[in-house]
Amino acid sequence: MVRARGERYLWDFVGDSSKSPAAPLAPVREAEAAGALHLAWIIPPYRRRSGGHTTLLTIARELERLGHTCSVWVHDPWGQLPQSAESIRREIVEEFAPIAGPVHKGFESWAGADVAIATGWQSVYAAKELEECRLRAYLVQDYEPAFQGVSAQAMWAEETYRAGLPCICASRWLADLLRERHGADAEAFELAVDHAVYQDLGRERDGDTVVFYARQYTPRRGTEIGILALAEVVRRRPATRVVMYGDGRPPEAPFPYEHLGVAAPARLAELYSRGAVGMVLSLTNYSLVPQEMMASGLPVVDVRGASAETAFGDDGELIALAEAEPGALADELIALLEDPERRARVSAAARTWVAGRTWGEVARTVEGALRERLRRRARDPAPG
DSSP states (O other), X not given: OOOOTTSOOTTHHHHHHHTSOOOOOOOOOHHHHHSOOEEEEEEOOOOTTOHXXXXXXXHHHHHHHTTOEEEEEEOOTXXXXXXXXXXXXXXXXXXXXXOOSOEEESSTTOOOEEEXXXXXXXXXXXXXXXXXXXXXXXXXXXXXXXXXXXXXXXXXXXXXXXXXXXXXXXXXXXXXXXXXXXXXXXXXXXXXXXXXXXXXXXXXXXXXXXXEEOOTTSGGGOHHHHHHHHHHHHHHOTTXXXXXXXXXXXXXXXXXXXXXXXXXXXXXXXXXXXXXXXXXXXXXXOOSHHHHHHHTTOOEEEEOSHHHHHHHOSSSXXXXXXXXXXXXXXXXXXXXXXXXXXXXXXXXXXXXXXXXXXXXXXXXXHHHHHHHHHHHHHHOOXXX
């Protein structure tokens, strides 16, 4: 059927945004920059246990604890979340973080905010249209143009880094990339851990168990490379037990394994406390998962690269890094499986290091970045 003229096209929000300048920002006084803020979080549709939504909603919860108010605005021009705003709020509280503020679908009830915070490239185009904001900011968790291949969406994602919004980035590597490649105003925070959930539970560990974060519907997690590496591990060490999780559908693999699907945090903490080695592959920005494994006493293998090396160092003291090649990863996994003293040493160092990574500290970093940008606007009220 030919689409009827006059219906909305699912990318019309990008076209609409390109037709006009951003809505003007409201004035800021220094005293307002120093007080309690209302922060409006513009979020894309989510999947169950999405790490990106866990991060941004946990930060929102911690900012509420610092005395700010937060609201959540779901930007979903594709209709991926058909349920009501009340149902979405209940899911957010149960799946991601117990925020106190309201949740809205769309922007019909928009009444302004001190700061509108875009949280994915698509939401930058929506944020541009919102009036009665003193500041627009952009919480960037990964280099999203890399998700799209050569495409219109990749080009639109790149354009958001040049939109003039201050970018608060989930790693030093990412902040450096946006500054150097796109000239963005960018600073960094480092991902944290819910230490009430992820800790070494003192269980007896199975020295032959490898735990693999195999989220195959997220290509940047390199599931195929990991499966090839594990096939080599199982070939060389037939007693190896493999447990995969992270995706609702079990990935195809040429060896037997256990699959936990999309597991709850408490179940993962138990798994991490019983395994010998964890594997998480981060082909762009690093994941939440390695630090959660570290906090649970599980030594981690990841791929070598600027993101992981910037976050964890490259000396092997906190995390084992290997080239993104099945044989190299298999060698590193086997080396750890066959060296319990090294596993214990890495585990102890990583637990000590990750103990200082808290979401409260992340929220204070984000709060400081927002206040500084508001103070700059108070001193120089030019649009931005």
